[in-house]
Amino acid sequence: MREAVKGEIVGGVLAPHPPHIVYGENHWRNEPKSECGWEVLRWGYERARKDFLAKKPDVILVHSPHWQTVIGHHFLGLPEFHGLSVDPIFPNLFRFQYDVKVDVELAELIAEEGRRSGLITKMMRNPNFRVDYGTIVSCHMMNPEWDIPIVGISSNNSPYYFSNEMGQAQMVELGQVTKRAIEKSGKRAILLASNTLSHRHFTTEPEIPEDMSREHVYEHSGYLWDMQVIDLMRKGRTKELIAILPEFMDHAVSEVKAGSLAWMLSALDFPDYAAEVYGYWTVIGTGNAVVGWQPPSLGGSDRVPTD
Numbered sequence: 001m002r003e004a005v006k007g008e009i010v011g012g013v014l015a016p017h018p019p020h021i022v023y024g025e026n027h028w029r030n031e032p033k034s035e036c037g038w039e040v041l042r043w044g045y046e047r048a049r050k051d052f053l054a055k056k057p058d059v060i061l062v063h064s065p066h067w068q069t070v071i072g073h074h075f076l077g078l079p080e081f082h083g084l085s086v087d088p089i090f091p092n093l094f095r096f097q098y099d100v101k102v103d104v105e106l107a108e109l110i111a112e113e114g115r116r117s118g119l120i121t122k123m124m125r126n127p128n129f130r131v132d133y134g135t136i137v138s139c140h141m142m143n144p145e146w147d148i149p150i151v152g153i154s155s156n157n158s159p160y161y162f163s164n165e166m167g168q169a170q171m172v173e174l175g176q177v178t179k180r181a182i183e184k185s186g187k188r189a190i191l192l193a194s195n196t197l198s199h200r201h202f203t204t205e206p207e208i209p210e211d212m213s214r215e216h217v218y219e220h221s222g223y224l225w226d227m228q229v230i231d232l233m234r235k236g237r238t239k240e241l242i243a244i245l246p247e248f249m250d251h252a253v254s255e256v257k258a259g260s261l262a263w264m265l266s267a268l269d270f271p272d273y274a275a276e277v278y279g280y281w282t283v284i285g286t287g288n289a290v291v292g293w294q295p296p297s298l299g300g301s302d303r304v305p306t307d
């Protein structure tokens with residue numbers, strides 16, 4: 001009898017989701033048109049895309065801060081969702097026609113594995129459910145062809161209701177559950193953590209949103225935090241990184257509070273190999289980095305920068 005093929009995570013990407021970068025791309029799916037904008041991030045995504053799509057993944061998993069669920073962890077649970085996604089803050093930049101294909105089989109496997117380890121999980125089966133812009137932007141920037149099915153995962157609200165530490169512990173468990181389910185599925189998976197880093201931002205917009213003469217870090221302290229966490233990523237020190245994330249959440253209002261990064265690092269078993277930074281830049285003052293983890297056994301570099 002042939003042994004079943006064990007699935008594996010072939011890479012993970014910190015894949016932030018400001019709608020501005022899709023606006024800057026001028027893709028036909030997005031109605032508002034720009035002249036340009038936020039190139040460092042868009043070109044960073046372009047390079048990450050080349051590296052990660054070359055791994056021929058069967059599925060892309062995304063954990064999004066903008067699908068918040070109060071009770072438990074929810075998963076897109078129908079083979080297809082389509083509609084118009086409008087960003088609630090930036091309807092002038094993001095009105096996106098989406099047509100999302102879902103790997104329901106893997107989503108159900110993760111939900112089941114989660115229940116077994118004590119997490120509350122639920123499948124989203126409402127055909128009129130509006131997929132959030134975090135899921136859409138991260139997936140679109142990594143695979144604008146949308147020809148690979150996704151697994152969409154909500155962010156449970158426990159860090160907001162209880163504490164940063166409690167929320168992060170949930171995400172670490174969810175990451176382990178996700179890894180086990182992928183192994184059982186026999187599939188090759190890429191994970192996307194749809195998180196911005198420092199998150200204080202401007203509250204007014206220039207007349208031309210893509211006027212890059214107005215784009216810069218909001219505050220030096222947030223920038224220093226971003227550099228510190230990126231440094232730990234580049235040096236493969238993700239266990240230290242996970243230990244300081246709760247502090248990062250408080251001091252820089254970081255969006256990692258929603259748990260996407262902790263989920264992904266846990267699923268990758270807290271890599272000690274170097275992450276590659278594809279790009280860092282601000283969007284309305286918030287810190288955004290496109291960062292990739294490729295296991296050395298699957299072609300990634302095993303060199304770690306030293307001080």
Ligand SMILES: [Fe+2]
Binds near residue numbers: 066196
């Ligand atoms: Fe966000």
